[in-house]
Amino acid sequence: MAIVTSCASTHPTTRTATTSFGKLRFIGEQIIPHNMPFMGAVTGGLSGIDYDASRQQYYLICDDRSELAPARFYTAKLYFSGQSFDSVRFTGMTTLLRQNGNPYPGAKVNPALTPDPEALRYNAKKNCLVWSSEGERIVNTKDTILTNPGVYEISLDGHYRDSFALPSQFRMQATDNGPRRNGAFEGLGFTPDYRYTFVSLEEPRYEDGPRADVGDTTALTRVIKYDNRNLQPIAQYAYRLEPVAFPPKPANAFKVNGISDILVLSDHQLLAIERSFSTGVKDCTIKVFLVDLHHATDISGVNSLKTATGIKTVTKSLLFDFASLGKYIDNIEGVTFGPVLPNGHQSLVFVADNNFSAAEESQFFVFELIP
Template sequence: MRKYMLLVILLSACATIPKTSVKDTTILPIHSLTLLHKYIFPYNMLFNGTTVGGLSGIDYDSARKVYYLICDDRSEKQPARFYTVQVPESNYDRDSIRFTHVTYLRMPDGNVYPSAKTLAPDPEAMRYNPHTGHLVWSSEGERIISGQGNIINDPGIYDIDSSGRYLGSYPLPEQFHMRATENGPRRNGVFEGLGFTPDDRYMFVSLEEPRYEDGPRADLRDTTAYIRIIKYDLHTRQPIAQYAYKLSPIAHPSVPDSAFRVNGISDILVLSETQLLVMERSFSTGVKNNTIRVFKVDLQHATDIKAVNSLRETTRFTPAQKTLLLNFDTLDTFVDNVEGMTFGPVLSNGHRSLIFVVDNNFDRKEETQFYIFEVKQ
């Protein structure tokens, strides 16, 4: 493996996102991924008055050859925001990733999001839609239950323009409203992944962890941890279907055994109306590496479960089928909290690139990493 690039070049530039014409970009079958390079960024790097970290989602704009990175800062360090960056297409040892712009997310009233927990979002995923020139981002909402008072904020999916201005939201199916009781989504286990079909007909949105009604969280030997993937019709903006996806067991025991551990979906890539790439991230306290597994997923024969409130109480459904494509445990490097992935440009050999980004949780012990892979079809 090539040595890691530590140099970071920062550029201040005005970023606009024009609407562009779109060709058919149907993704061919993917057989394997090969790591080309890994970048590591300094802890708490500053850019245009903001702290770079918490990078939870990434998407590529092929017309402008830039990437959009959403930050999961709940307006605690600076207001909720996303970054525009440029990633080298070759010469990885000589060139670095360039941050070119920071854009603040806006509430419907035009203001940036405040730090108050009752109003602050939890940004997790972002995709650029070349058919509209708009961006769509998701928030996990909030669910804090305490004797001092509850904070209940629904998750959400929002349209914005290039300046971060709020344009609208997508209807939330009843099963995904936050509640003070143990019903609906779990805290920090909601909308971590989203993406569009290449023809701009549908959008898929994935939960990170199971709803309370759908079963337990993933564990070391659990085989009943099901999350939901929602399908939206982009023409009507309505949710039209839901599919069950079974999480893999947690990869490693925590140390000690009673300490925190988790596995869930941290991002998805939509290849077609029935084909997805799904990234699962397993973390166990006391284990340095996160285990990142990327699966090829087929929805063709999966049951539409939108009318089923509890997967825990029924076995009459067929989940999505999944096949392992890549386990980051096979890479000879420290793998941190990978949360975002996107297809990048076509490489000089004609193969597509696939880019992954790490959320360092604004923690000195973690790293902001970028991985560049070659896609072999």
């Protein structure tokens, strides 16, 4: 369990576009106690992580939809070396604020204004944070609630500063068009020079085809590229998802595979986490891919990938399969570079969202990146 502090010989790093990926070496894991109390709330739902080298601290967004406490993010310290991962210490909690300066309401108060926080990054050039919400899509005989996904720029104290322009393809609709519920803006990241932001869609839009399935390699989702000078989209790319890893039990139960986060390496290279879950299978299947956009088609003007021809998807290669650790792996939804290790190699930190469930775990994993 991870609540005590300890010193470690790591030091801050600045990002470069030349990080080379050979393999990952596992250093250690820490688990936060279920519903650990902190500053009047509970910890959990850790859906995104980023490292601030200047302050030597991590930002962690929580996907609590203002139900247990107002929508928020945490700050934390992680203590590890090249040989061991000693502990995690939460240091602060900040409420996400709407444009009017008020906290976001929960679904029982106003479901149309309730966010679904999923990703968070620190922009060192602007000294601000950027976070994403998946929005909401509830369409049934009782009600229709449509809240668009979004990407927002905020100050370090949680105040709204600006929002990224939303392409029309990603607006929520009551018909089978646009993003699926809980399948929208799950990951984001900046290029090392902070010129561009990439935002990943977790699952295919309705027009782009069916969701991932067992033994099916046809599911296509999207990655959006933004210009940070004006927060306008400038390109989109098609990303082919892996099949769902295991059949659910029973066969008609819930299953999913999608992009749970991205880490941007350069103007055309990403690290992508694919997270597969099937009902009746305790572990999640987590695979990390190196992704290259260099020869991919800009599909900004393509409304349906089902019917489009001549589209070149991004290319990807498997970097790491968490199953190789031989231990229980939960719902990993966040990744960041940490500090440089004493041997000069880069560290890589992953975090898992426990969905505030006692049956799941808020896990932190630390790796050494060996060129």
